[in-house]
Amino acid sequence: MKEAEAKYPEESATQMVEVVLPNDTNLLGNVLGGRVMHWIDIAGAVAARRHSRRPVVTASMDVLTFSHPIKLGEVAILEASLVYVGKSSMEVEVRVFSENQVTGERKQTSTANLTFVALDDNGKPTPVPKLKVRTEEQKRKLEEAEKRREMRKRFKTEI
Numbered sequence: 001m002k003e004a005e006a007k008y009p010e011e012s013a014t015q016m017v018e019v020v021l022p023n024d025t026n027l028l029g030n031v032l033g034g035r036v037m038h039w040i041d042i043a044g045a046v047a048a049r050r051h052s053r054r055p056v057v058t059a060s061m062d063v064l065t066f067s068h069p070i071k072l073g074e075v076a077i078l079e080a081s082l083v084y085v086g087k088s089s090m091e092v093e094v095r096v097f098s099e100n101q102v103t104g105e106r107k108q109t110s111t112a113n114l115t116f117v118a119l120d121d122n123g124k125p126t127p128v129p130k131l132k133v134r135t136e137e138q139k140r141k142l143e144e145a146e147k148r149r150e151m152r153k154r155f156k157t158e159i
């Protein structure tokens with residue numbers, strides 16, 4: 001089968017916007033961590049599907065930080081971009097921002113790195129287009145993702 005053409009991260013980059021409603025929050029009026037994880041998973045999966053044009057499953061989440069709360073009534077903005085592609089796996093970085101609808105103030109609240117795997121019609125891992133990078137930032141993120149991939153492999157064999 002002919003190899004699919006390599007793609008730039010911009011070709012699959014995904015932005016998702018959620019309004020934080022009462023059902024999304026805890027007793028302090030801050031968005032629930034589990035709700036943010038759900039949104040991160042969805043935004044990341046959309047980017048991975050756009051790159052691969054295949055069904056994808058979440059294989060792992062390596063990094064997830066929460067540095068600021070997102071308050072009831074604020075808007076959560078999620079930006080997902082591919083940072084690394086293996087044979088069938090794709091690492092996606094998802095950044096989460098809060099935006100205050102009154103003042104317009106915007107803060108980065110979370111960062112996550114997830115790996116998705118593309119599946120064929122039999123539910124088995126299948127090759128995806130390679131990732132092309134052009135900016136210094138894309139090159140740096142690719143190198144960091146390669147290190148995480150090595151760490152995951154070491155973790156799997158040593159632990």
Ligand SMILES: CC(C)(COP(=O)(O)OP(=O)(O)OC[C@H]1O[C@@H](n2cnc3c(N)ncnc32)[C@H](O)[C@@H]1OP(=O)(O)O)[C@@H](O)C(=O)NCCC(=O)NCCS
Pocket residue numbers: 057058059060085086087088089090115117125152
């Ligand atoms: C992810 C999954 C498809 C991998 O299947 P597998 O038979 O172990 O596949 P392989 O060992 O051949 O690995 C396939 C690719 O997945 C990657 N991979 C497998 N497990 C991984 C993990 N835990 N973290 C990151 N990448 C992983 C491999 O590195 C490989 O990447 P490459 O093709 O780019 O080199 C399989 O474990 C699965 O279906 N898991 C459940 C997924 C799911 O249901 N997610 C929903 C959330 S619960």
